[in-house]
Amino acid sequence: MAEKEVKLFGNWASTYTLRVEWALKLKGIEYEYVNEDIPFNKSEELLRLNPVTKKIPVLVHNGKPLAESLVIIEYIDDTWTKGYSIMPKDPYDRAQARFWAKFADDKCMSAMYSVSTSSGEAQQKMLQEAREAFQILEQALGSKKFFGGDQIGYLDLAITLLAFWIPILEEIVSVSMVDNENAPLLKEWFTRILDVDMIKTSLPPRDKMYELSKQRREQFFSGQI
Amino acid sequence: MCSNGPVLLDFWESPYGQRVRIALAEKGLEYEYKEEDLFNKSDLLRKSNPVYKKVPVLIHDGKTICESLIIMEYIDEVWSDKVKILPSDPYQRAQARFWADFSNKVCECGQRLWQLKGEGQEAAKKEMIEKLRLFEAELGDKEYFGGDNFGFVDIALVPLTSCFYTYETCANFKIEEAAPKIVAWAKRCMERESVAKSLYEPSKVYDFVCFLKKHFGFE
Numbered sequence: 001m002a003e004k005e006v007k008l009f010g011n012w013a014s015t016y017t018l019r020v021e022w023a024l025k026l027k028g029i030e031y032e033y034v035n036e037d038i039p040f041n042k043s044e045e046l047l048r049l050n051p052v053t054k055k056i057p058v059l060v061h062n063g064k065p066l067a068e069s070l071v072i073i074e075y076i077d078d079t080w081t082k083g084y085s086i087m088p089k090d091p092y093d094r095a096q097a098r099f100w101a102k103f104a105d106d107k108c109m110s111a112m113y114s115v116s117t118s119s120g121e122a123q124q125k126m127l128q129e130a131r132e133a134f135q136i137l138e139q140a141l142g143s144k145k146f147f148g149g150d151q152i153g154y155l156d157l158a159i160t161l162l163a164f165w166i167p168i169l170e171e172i173v174s175v176s177m178v179d180n181e182n183a184p185l186l187k188e189w190f191t192r193i194l195d196v197d198m199i200k201t202s203l204p205p206r207d208k209m210y211e212l213s214k215q216r217r218e219q220f221f222s223g224q225i
Numbered sequence: 226m227c228s229n230g231p232v233l234l235d236f237w238e239s240p241y242g243q244r245v246r247i248a249l250a251e252k253g254l255e256y257e258y259k260e261e262d263l264f265n266k267s268d269l270l271r272k273s274n275p276v277y278k279k280v281p282v283l284i285h286d287g288k289t290i291c292e293s294l295i296i297m298e299y300i301d302e303v304w305s306d307k308v309k310i311l312p313s314d315p316y317q318r319a320q321a322r323f324w325a326d327f328s329n330k331v332c333e334c335g336q337r338l339w340q341l342k343g344e345g346q347e348a349a350k351k352e353m354i355e356k357l358r359l360f361e362a363e364l365g366d367k368e369y370f371g372g373d374n375f376g377f378v379d380i381a382l383v384p385l386t387s388c389f390y391t392y393e394t395c396a397n398f399k400i401e402e403a404a405p406k407i408v409a410w411a412k413r414c415m416e417r418e419s420v421a422k423s424l425y426e427p428s429k430v431y432d433f434v435c436f437l438k439k440h441f442g443f444e
Contacts, residue, residue, distance in 0.1 A: 052327065052359055064316055071322045078315035091302035095290045102292060103276060136276055 006031035007060040009046050011038050012204055013212060015161035016069040017057040022157050023073045025198050026084040070101055073157060087154050100140040100147070101158035107133045108162055115177060116169045116213075117220050127175050131182045138186040145192065156193060163190040164203055168210050172217060231256040232284040234270050236263050238433050240332060240384035241293035242281040243423045247380045248297045250419035252307040294325050294381060301377075311377045324363060324370065325381035331356050335388055339395040339434055340443045350396040357404040364406055368413065375417060379410075383420055386411035390427035391434045 006024070008031050010017025024031050036046055036056050049065040050058045058065050059072045061079070066072050077086040088094050111130035118126050140155065141147055147155035166177050167190070178187050193199060233249070233256055235242035249256055261270055261280050273282045273289040283290045283299065290299045301310040312318045334356060337349040360382065364370055370378035389400050389411070401408045414420045438444050 052323075061316075066316070066319050066323070068323050068326065071319050071326070074322065075315055075319035078318065091299050092286075092288050092290070094302065095295050095299040098295045098298070099290075099292055102295070 005060075005062050007034060008032070009034045009036055009043075009049065009058040009060070010056045011036050013209065014038070014056060015164060018202060019069045019157050019161070020057045020059060020072050020076075021202060022160075022198060023076045023086055025202070026086060026152075027076060027080045028083060029076070029080060070098075070105075070158060073154060077154070085153075086157070088148070096140070097147075097153070097155045100137065100155055103133075103140075104137060104159045104162060108137055108159075112162070112166060112169060112177065115175060116173050116217055123173075123175075127177065130177050134178045134186060135182045138183040141185055141189055143185065146189070152193070152196060160193050160199060163193050164209075165213075166190070168206065168213055172210070172214055229286075230254070232259060233257070234259050234261055234267075234273060234282040234284070235280045236261050238425065238430060239280055240388065241279075243384035244293045244380050245281045245283065245296050245300075246423040247383065247419045248300050248310055250422065251310060251375070251380070252300060252304050254300070254304060254307070294322075294329075297325075297377065297380065309374075309376070310380065312371065321371070321377040324360070324378040327356070327359075328378070328382040328385065331360075331382070332385055335385060335392055338392050339438065346396055350392075350398060353392060353396075354398075354400075354403040357400065357407055361404045361406045364410055366406075369410070375414070379414060383411065383414045384424060386414070387424045387427050387430050388434075391431045394431060395434075 006029055008017070008020060008024070010020070010033065012035055021033075034043075034045075036042055038056060042054065046056065046058060047054055049060060050056075050067045053067055055067065057069055057072065058067050059075070060066075061075075066075055073086060088097055108130075111126065111133045114126040115123060115130050137159070144150075146152045147159060170177055178190065180187060194203070231249070231254065233242070233245060235246070235258060237260060246258075259267075259269070261267060263280070266278055270280065270282065271278050273284060274280075274291045277291065279291070281291075281293055281296060283296045285299075285303070290296050297310060311321055331353065334349055334353045338346060338353055341349060367373075369375045370382070386407075389408075392398075393400055415424070
Protein backbone atom coordinates (compact mmCIF):
# COMPACT_ATOMS: atom_id res chain seq x y z
CA MET A 1 0.00 0.00 0.00
CA ALA A 2 1.32 3.44 -0.89
CA GLU A 3 0.34 4.85 2.51
CA LYS A 4 2.65 2.49 4.38
CA GLU A 5 5.59 3.83 2.43
CA VAL A 6 5.27 7.43 3.55
CA LYS A 7 7.85 8.64 6.02
CA LEU A 8 8.20 12.18 7.34
CA PHE A 9 11.38 13.52 8.90
CA GLY A 10 10.61 16.56 11.02
CA ASN A 11 10.88 18.18 14.41
CA TRP A 12 8.25 18.66 17.12
CA ALA A 13 8.87 22.40 17.28
CA SER A 14 8.99 22.96 13.54
CA THR A 15 5.88 24.57 12.15
CA TYR A 16 7.23 23.84 8.63
CA THR A 17 6.97 20.14 9.51
CA LEU A 18 3.42 20.72 10.72
CA ARG A 19 2.46 22.17 7.34
CA VAL A 20 3.26 18.81 5.77
CA GLU A 21 1.56 16.83 8.55
CA TRP A 22 -1.63 18.82 8.04
CA ALA A 23 -1.56 18.12 4.32
CA LEU A 24 -1.12 14.39 5.00
CA LYS A 25 -3.94 14.45 7.57
CA LEU A 26 -6.31 16.27 5.21
CA LYS A 27 -5.74 13.52 2.65
CA GLY A 28 -6.08 10.79 5.28
CA ILE A 29 -2.60 9.44 4.54
CA GLU A 30 -0.90 7.28 7.15
CA TYR A 31 2.77 7.94 7.63
CA GLU A 32 5.72 7.15 9.83
CA TYR A 33 7.13 10.15 11.68
CA VAL A 34 10.81 10.50 12.53
CA ASN A 35 11.77 13.30 14.92
CA GLU A 36 15.08 14.91 14.08
CA ASP A 37 17.19 16.59 16.76
CA ILE A 38 17.85 19.86 14.97
CA PRO A 39 19.96 21.84 14.42
CA PHE A 40 23.09 20.27 15.82
CA ASN A 41 22.37 16.55 15.85
CA LYS A 42 20.84 15.69 12.48
CA SER A 43 20.76 11.99 11.59
CA GLU A 44 22.94 10.47 8.88
CA GLU A 45 19.75 9.39 7.16
CA LEU A 46 18.42 12.97 6.95
CA LEU A 47 21.71 14.25 5.54
CA ARG A 48 21.67 11.45 2.96
CA LEU A 49 18.07 12.15 1.99
CA ASN A 50 18.52 15.94 1.75
CA PRO A 51 22.17 16.65 1.00
CA VAL A 52 21.31 19.98 -0.68
CA THR A 53 19.76 22.02 2.15
CA LYS A 54 20.13 19.41 4.95
CA LYS A 55 16.85 20.66 6.44
CA ILE A 56 13.60 19.22 7.66
CA PRO A 57 10.89 18.51 6.73
CA VAL A 58 11.74 15.73 4.29
CA LEU A 59 9.01 13.47 2.95
CA VAL A 60 9.99 10.05 1.66
CA HIS A 61 7.42 8.32 -0.55
CA ASN A 62 8.20 4.95 -2.06
CA GLY A 63 11.84 5.52 -1.20
CA LYS A 64 12.05 8.88 -2.97
CA PRO A 65 12.86 11.95 -0.83
CA LEU A 66 11.45 15.46 -1.18
CA ALA A 67 12.36 18.64 0.68
CA GLU A 68 10.79 22.10 1.13
CA SER A 69 7.42 22.13 2.87
CA LEU A 70 5.45 24.01 0.19
CA VAL A 71 6.87 21.79 -2.57
CA ILE A 72 5.90 18.73 -0.51
CA ILE A 73 2.32 19.99 -0.01
CA GLU A 74 1.84 20.38 -3.77
CA TYR A 75 3.33 16.92 -4.31
CA ILE A 76 0.87 15.42 -1.82
CA ASP A 77 -2.03 17.12 -3.60
CA ASP A 78 -0.75 16.02 -7.05
CA THR A 79 -0.19 12.42 -5.98
CA TRP A 80 -3.23 11.65 -3.81
CA THR A 81 -5.78 13.14 -6.15
CA LYS A 82 -8.90 11.63 -4.55
CA GLY A 83 -10.43 13.15 -1.44
CA TYR A 84 -9.62 16.58 -0.06
CA SER A 85 -8.45 19.19 -2.55
CA ILE A 86 -5.64 21.31 -1.13
CA MET A 87 -4.63 23.50 -4.10
CA PRO A 88 -7.17 25.62 -5.99
CA LYS A 89 -8.10 24.28 -9.42
CA ASP A 90 -7.99 27.47 -11.48
CA PRO A 91 -4.48 28.44 -12.74
CA TYR A 92 -4.84 32.08 -11.66
CA ASP A 93 -6.05 31.08 -8.16
CA ARG A 94 -3.12 28.66 -7.92
CA ALA A 95 -0.72 31.44 -8.93
CA GLN A 96 -2.22 33.70 -6.28
CA ALA A 97 -1.97 31.03 -3.58
CA ARG A 98 1.69 30.42 -4.43
CA PHE A 99 2.40 34.16 -4.50
CA TRP A 100 0.94 34.80 -1.06
CA ALA A 101 2.60 31.71 0.47
CA LYS A 102 5.94 33.05 -0.79
CA PHE A 103 5.12 36.53 0.56
CA ALA A 104 4.28 35.02 3.96
CA ASP A 105 7.58 33.11 4.02
CA ASP A 106 9.81 35.82 2.53
CA LYS A 107 8.34 38.96 4.10
CA CYS A 108 6.15 38.10 7.07
CA MET A 109 8.33 35.43 8.66
CA SER A 110 11.48 37.54 8.30
CA ALA A 111 9.64 40.62 9.61
CA MET A 112 8.50 38.66 12.63
CA TYR A 113 12.04 37.40 13.21
CA SER A 114 13.50 40.93 12.85
CA VAL A 115 11.11 42.33 15.44
CA SER A 116 12.00 39.65 17.96
CA THR A 117 15.77 39.98 17.44
CA SER A 118 16.07 43.76 17.55
CA SER A 119 15.63 46.40 20.20
CA GLY A 120 15.11 50.13 20.70
CA GLU A 121 14.71 52.31 17.64
CA ALA A 122 15.68 49.53 15.26
CA GLN A 123 12.90 47.39 16.68
CA GLN A 124 10.39 50.20 16.22
CA LYS A 125 11.33 50.38 12.54
CA MET A 126 11.11 46.59 12.17
CA LEU A 127 7.74 46.62 13.92
CA GLN A 128 6.36 49.22 11.52
CA GLU A 129 7.54 47.13 8.56
CA ALA A 130 6.04 43.98 10.07
CA ARG A 131 2.69 45.66 10.68
CA GLU A 132 2.65 46.83 7.05
CA ALA A 133 3.51 43.34 5.82
CA PHE A 134 0.62 41.80 7.75
CA GLN A 135 -1.73 44.51 6.52
CA ILE A 136 -0.76 43.54 2.96
CA LEU A 137 -1.17 39.82 3.70
CA GLU A 138 -4.73 40.46 4.85
CA GLN A 139 -5.61 41.36 1.24
CA ALA A 140 -5.30 37.71 0.32
CA LEU A 141 -7.92 36.82 2.92
CA GLY A 142 -10.46 39.60 2.47
CA SER A 143 -13.81 38.69 3.97
CA LYS A 144 -13.40 34.93 3.41
CA LYS A 145 -13.64 32.47 6.25
CA PHE A 146 -10.32 30.92 5.30
CA PHE A 147 -7.69 31.78 2.71
CA GLY A 148 -8.96 28.74 0.82
CA GLY A 149 -12.57 29.98 0.93
CA ASP A 150 -15.14 28.04 2.95
CA GLN A 151 -12.64 25.35 3.79
CA ILE A 152 -8.93 25.44 4.53
CA GLY A 153 -6.52 25.12 1.64
CA TYR A 154 -2.88 25.44 0.65
CA LEU A 155 -2.55 29.03 1.78
CA ASP A 156 -4.11 28.34 5.19
CA LEU A 157 -1.63 25.49 5.70
CA ALA A 158 1.21 27.79 4.69
CA ILE A 159 0.25 30.72 6.89
CA THR A 160 -1.00 29.00 10.07
CA LEU A 161 2.51 29.10 11.48
CA LEU A 162 2.13 32.88 11.70
CA ALA A 163 -1.14 32.50 13.62
CA PHE A 164 0.72 30.36 16.12
CA TRP A 165 3.99 32.28 16.42
CA ILE A 166 2.88 35.90 16.35
CA PRO A 167 0.85 35.91 19.59
CA ILE A 168 3.73 34.15 21.37
CA LEU A 169 6.35 36.61 20.14
CA GLU A 170 4.07 39.58 20.80
CA GLU A 171 3.89 38.49 24.43
CA ILE A 172 7.65 37.92 24.78
CA VAL A 173 8.65 41.16 23.10
CA SER A 174 5.67 43.24 24.33
CA VAL A 175 4.69 44.56 20.92
CA SER A 176 1.62 44.29 18.72
CA MET A 177 2.24 42.99 15.19
CA VAL A 178 -1.30 42.05 14.20
CA ASP A 179 -4.26 43.85 15.77
CA ASN A 180 -7.61 45.43 15.02
CA GLU A 181 -5.88 48.52 13.72
CA ASN A 182 -3.67 47.08 10.98
CA ALA A 183 -5.23 43.68 10.19
CA PRO A 184 -8.55 42.95 11.97
CA LEU A 185 -9.64 40.25 9.49
CA LEU A 186 -6.29 38.48 9.74
CA LYS A 187 -6.54 38.61 13.53
CA GLU A 188 -9.96 36.97 13.38
CA TRP A 189 -8.56 34.31 11.05
CA PHE A 190 -5.80 33.57 13.60
CA THR A 191 -8.50 32.65 16.13
CA ARG A 192 -10.51 30.69 13.58
CA ILE A 193 -7.63 28.63 12.18
CA LEU A 194 -6.21 27.75 15.58
CA ASP A 195 -9.65 26.44 16.51
CA VAL A 196 -9.77 23.97 13.60
CA ASP A 197 -9.70 20.55 15.20
CA MET A 198 -6.89 19.06 13.14
CA ILE A 199 -4.71 22.08 13.82
CA LYS A 200 -5.62 22.55 17.47
CA THR A 201 -4.77 18.94 18.33
CA SER A 202 -1.43 18.92 16.54
CA LEU A 203 0.22 22.18 17.56
CA PRO A 204 3.01 21.89 20.13
CA PRO A 205 2.08 23.10 23.64
CA ARG A 206 2.02 26.88 23.73
CA ASP A 207 3.89 27.18 27.02
CA LYS A 208 6.64 24.90 25.76
CA MET A 209 7.01 27.01 22.60
CA TYR A 210 6.92 30.21 24.65
CA GLU A 211 9.84 29.00 26.77
CA LEU A 212 11.75 27.76 23.73
CA SER A 213 11.29 31.09 21.90
CA LYS A 214 12.31 33.06 24.99
CA GLN A 215 15.40 30.90 25.33
CA ARG A 216 16.36 31.28 21.65
CA ARG A 217 15.92 35.05 21.88
CA GLU A 218 18.18 35.21 24.91
CA GLN A 219 20.75 33.05 23.14
CA PHE A 220 20.59 35.37 20.12
CA PHE A 221 21.18 38.49 22.20
CA SER A 222 24.01 36.90 24.11
CA GLY A 223 25.67 35.91 20.84
CA GLN A 224 25.28 32.19 21.33
CA ILE A 225 23.26 31.79 18.12
CA MET B 226 0.02 42.21 -31.90
CA CYS B 227 -2.73 40.36 -30.06
CA SER B 228 -4.79 42.79 -28.01
CA ASN B 229 -6.14 40.04 -25.78
CA GLY B 230 -2.85 38.21 -25.54
CA PRO B 231 -0.48 38.40 -22.62
CA VAL B 232 1.51 41.51 -21.78
CA LEU B 233 4.90 41.21 -20.08
CA LEU B 234 6.26 44.07 -17.98
CA ASP B 235 9.98 43.51 -17.84
CA PHE B 236 13.50 44.93 -17.84
CA TRP B 237 16.04 43.80 -20.43
CA GLU B 238 18.73 42.68 -17.99
CA SER B 239 16.47 41.03 -15.39
CA PRO B 240 17.29 37.30 -15.15
CA TYR B 241 13.81 36.80 -13.67
CA GLY B 242 12.23 38.49 -16.68
CA GLN B 243 14.40 36.45 -19.02
CA ARG B 244 13.02 33.27 -17.48
CA VAL B 245 9.51 34.32 -18.47
CA ARG B 246 10.61 35.38 -21.98
CA ILE B 247 12.24 31.98 -22.52
CA ALA B 248 9.14 30.17 -21.22
CA LEU B 249 6.83 32.17 -23.51
CA ALA B 250 9.14 31.51 -26.48
CA GLU B 251 9.33 27.78 -25.72
CA LYS B 252 5.52 27.71 -25.72
CA GLY B 253 5.46 29.59 -29.01
CA LEU B 254 3.27 32.31 -27.52
CA GLU B 255 2.90 35.82 -28.87
CA TYR B 256 2.83 38.59 -26.33
CA GLU B 257 3.39 42.30 -25.93
CA TYR B 258 6.69 43.22 -24.29
CA LYS B 259 6.82 46.44 -22.28
CA GLU B 260 10.25 47.61 -21.15
CA GLU B 261 10.26 49.23 -17.71
CA ASP B 262 12.63 51.94 -16.60
CA LEU B 263 13.50 50.61 -13.15
CA PHE B 264 14.59 54.08 -12.05
CA ASN B 265 11.23 55.51 -13.11
CA LYS B 266 8.67 52.75 -12.71
CA SER B 267 5.42 53.12 -14.66
CA ASP B 268 2.01 53.51 -13.07
CA LEU B 269 1.06 50.27 -14.77
CA LEU B 270 3.85 48.39 -12.98
CA ARG B 271 3.03 49.96 -9.62
CA LYS B 272 -0.64 49.08 -10.08
CA SER B 273 0.05 45.57 -11.44
CA ASN B 274 2.49 44.61 -8.72
CA PRO B 275 1.59 46.79 -5.74
CA VAL B 276 3.24 44.40 -3.27
CA TYR B 277 6.77 44.39 -4.69
CA LYS B 278 6.61 46.88 -7.61
CA LYS B 279 9.05 44.62 -9.45
CA VAL B 280 9.36 43.00 -12.86
CA PRO B 281 8.49 40.61 -14.35
CA VAL B 282 4.71 40.90 -14.29
CA LEU B 283 2.47 39.01 -16.68
CA ILE B 284 -0.88 40.62 -17.48
CA HIS B 285 -3.37 38.15 -18.94
CA ASP B 286 -7.17 38.29 -19.21
CA GLY B 287 -7.20 41.40 -17.04
CA LYS B 288 -5.30 39.66 -14.23
CA THR B 289 -1.73 40.14 -13.06
CA ILE B 290 0.66 37.39 -12.14
CA CYS B 291 3.94 38.18 -10.36
CA GLU B 292 7.13 36.28 -9.45
CA SER B 293 8.95 34.60 -12.34
CA LEU B 294 8.63 30.95 -11.27
CA ILE B 295 4.95 31.44 -10.43
CA ILE B 296 4.41 33.07 -13.84
CA MET B 297 6.13 30.10 -15.53
CA GLU B 298 3.82 27.63 -13.77
CA TYR B 299 0.81 29.75 -14.75
CA ILE B 300 1.90 29.81 -18.39
CA ASP B 301 2.40 26.03 -18.33
CA GLU B 302 -1.06 25.44 -16.83
CA VAL B 303 -2.99 27.88 -19.02
CA TRP B 304 -1.35 26.84 -22.31
CA SER B 305 -1.33 23.17 -21.43
CA ASP B 306 -1.80 22.13 -25.07
CA LYS B 307 1.66 23.47 -25.97
CA VAL B 308 5.00 21.85 -25.15
CA LYS B 309 5.24 21.17 -21.42
CA ILE B 310 7.69 23.12 -19.28
CA LEU B 311 7.07 21.14 -16.09
CA PRO B 312 7.23 17.32 -15.98
CA SER B 313 3.93 15.42 -15.86
CA ASP B 314 5.09 13.03 -13.16
CA PRO B 315 4.31 14.46 -9.68
CA TYR B 316 7.67 13.47 -8.16
CA GLN B 317 9.68 14.91 -11.05
CA ARG B 318 7.52 18.00 -10.95
CA ALA B 319 8.21 18.44 -7.24
CA GLN B 320 11.95 18.00 -7.83
CA ALA B 321 11.80 20.60 -10.61
CA ARG B 322 10.13 23.06 -8.24
CA PHE B 323 12.76 22.38 -5.58
CA TRP B 324 15.69 23.01 -7.92
CA ALA B 325 14.10 26.03 -9.58
CA ASP B 326 13.60 27.59 -6.15
CA PHE B 327 17.21 26.74 -5.31
CA SER B 328 18.35 28.67 -8.39
CA ASN B 329 16.90 31.80 -6.74
CA LYS B 330 19.47 31.30 -4.01
CA VAL B 331 22.24 31.25 -6.63
CA CYS B 332 20.96 34.58 -7.94
CA GLU B 333 20.90 36.12 -4.45
CA CYS B 334 24.41 34.84 -3.86
CA GLY B 335 25.53 36.37 -7.17
CA GLN B 336 24.24 39.77 -6.12
CA ARG B 337 26.27 39.64 -2.92
CA LEU B 338 29.27 38.60 -4.95
CA TRP B 339 29.35 41.85 -6.99
CA GLN B 340 28.04 44.11 -4.23
CA LEU B 341 30.51 43.12 -1.52
CA LYS B 342 34.26 43.21 -1.15
CA GLY B 343 36.83 41.42 1.00
CA GLU B 344 35.52 38.73 3.35
CA GLY B 345 31.90 39.19 2.31
CA GLN B 346 32.76 38.65 -1.34
CA GLU B 347 34.92 35.62 -0.54
CA ALA B 348 32.07 34.05 1.40
CA ALA B 349 29.67 34.73 -1.49
CA LYS B 350 32.14 33.22 -3.96
CA LYS B 351 32.52 30.08 -1.85
CA GLU B 352 28.76 29.76 -1.57
CA MET B 353 28.30 30.27 -5.32
CA ILE B 354 30.81 27.52 -6.14
CA GLU B 355 29.16 25.17 -3.64
CA LYS B 356 25.71 25.79 -5.10
CA LEU B 357 26.85 25.42 -8.72
CA ARG B 358 28.52 22.12 -7.80
CA LEU B 359 25.22 20.92 -6.34
CA PHE B 360 23.52 21.83 -9.60
CA GLU B 361 26.27 20.04 -11.49
CA ALA B 362 25.70 16.87 -9.45
CA GLU B 363 21.97 17.13 -10.20
CA LEU B 364 22.61 17.60 -13.92
CA GLY B 365 25.01 14.69 -14.13
CA ASP B 366 25.43 13.55 -17.71
CA LYS B 367 21.96 14.61 -18.82
CA GLU B 368 21.57 16.97 -21.74
CA TYR B 369 19.27 19.21 -19.69
CA PHE B 370 18.01 19.24 -16.12
CA GLY B 371 14.75 18.04 -17.62
CA GLY B 372 16.55 15.03 -19.15
CA ASP B 373 16.04 15.04 -22.90
CA ASN B 374 13.60 17.90 -22.53
CA PHE B 375 14.58 21.49 -21.86
CA GLY B 376 12.32 22.50 -18.97
CA PHE B 377 11.52 24.34 -15.78
CA VAL B 378 14.87 24.06 -14.03
CA ASP B 379 16.83 24.80 -17.21
CA ILE B 380 14.75 27.94 -17.79
CA ALA B 381 15.10 28.99 -14.13
CA LEU B 382 18.90 28.67 -14.06
CA VAL B 383 20.04 29.61 -17.58
CA PRO B 384 19.63 33.43 -17.30
CA LEU B 385 22.20 33.41 -14.49
CA THR B 386 24.79 31.99 -16.88
CA SER B 387 25.05 35.32 -18.73
CA CYS B 388 26.09 36.75 -15.36
CA PHE B 389 28.95 34.25 -15.00
CA TYR B 390 31.47 36.59 -16.64
CA THR B 391 30.41 39.32 -14.19
CA TYR B 392 30.82 37.01 -11.18
CA GLU B 393 34.21 35.78 -12.43
CA THR B 394 35.53 39.26 -13.09
CA CYS B 395 34.30 40.76 -9.80
CA ALA B 396 35.55 37.92 -7.62
CA ASN B 397 38.50 36.67 -9.66
CA PHE B 398 37.72 33.02 -10.28
CA LYS B 399 36.73 30.71 -13.11
CA ILE B 400 33.35 28.98 -12.96
CA GLU B 401 34.45 26.43 -15.56
CA GLU B 402 37.06 25.16 -13.09
CA ALA B 403 34.44 24.66 -10.40
CA ALA B 404 31.53 23.45 -12.53
CA PRO B 405 32.57 22.48 -16.10
CA LYS B 406 29.35 20.53 -16.82
CA ILE B 407 27.26 23.59 -15.96
CA VAL B 408 29.29 25.72 -18.38
CA ALA B 409 28.86 23.06 -21.09
CA TRP B 410 25.13 22.87 -20.35
CA ALA B 411 24.89 26.67 -20.64
CA LYS B 412 26.48 26.52 -24.12
CA ARG B 413 23.96 23.85 -25.16
CA CYS B 414 21.08 26.00 -23.91
CA MET B 415 22.37 28.99 -25.89
CA GLU B 416 21.86 26.92 -29.07
CA ARG B 417 18.12 27.13 -28.43
CA GLU B 418 16.48 30.10 -30.12
CA SER B 419 14.36 30.90 -27.05
CA VAL B 420 17.47 31.29 -24.91
CA ALA B 421 19.69 33.04 -27.49
CA LYS B 422 17.00 35.65 -28.13
CA SER B 423 16.33 36.31 -24.45
CA LEU B 424 19.81 36.55 -22.96
CA TYR B 425 22.35 39.27 -23.52
CA GLU B 426 26.08 39.21 -24.15
CA PRO B 427 27.99 38.63 -20.90
CA SER B 428 30.06 41.77 -21.54
CA LYS B 429 26.89 43.86 -21.81
CA VAL B 430 25.63 42.40 -18.51
CA TYR B 431 29.01 43.22 -16.93
CA ASP B 432 28.85 46.83 -18.18
CA PHE B 433 25.38 47.18 -16.69
CA VAL B 434 26.51 45.75 -13.34
CA CYS B 435 29.44 48.22 -13.33
CA PHE B 436 26.92 50.99 -13.89
CA LEU B 437 24.82 49.69 -10.97
CA LYS B 438 27.90 49.46 -8.74
CA LYS B 439 28.73 53.09 -9.45
CA HIS B 440 25.14 54.27 -9.14
CA PHE B 441 24.50 52.55 -5.83
CA GLY B 442 27.95 53.15 -4.42
CA PHE B 443 29.20 49.58 -4.34
CA GLU B 444 32.64 50.48 -5.62
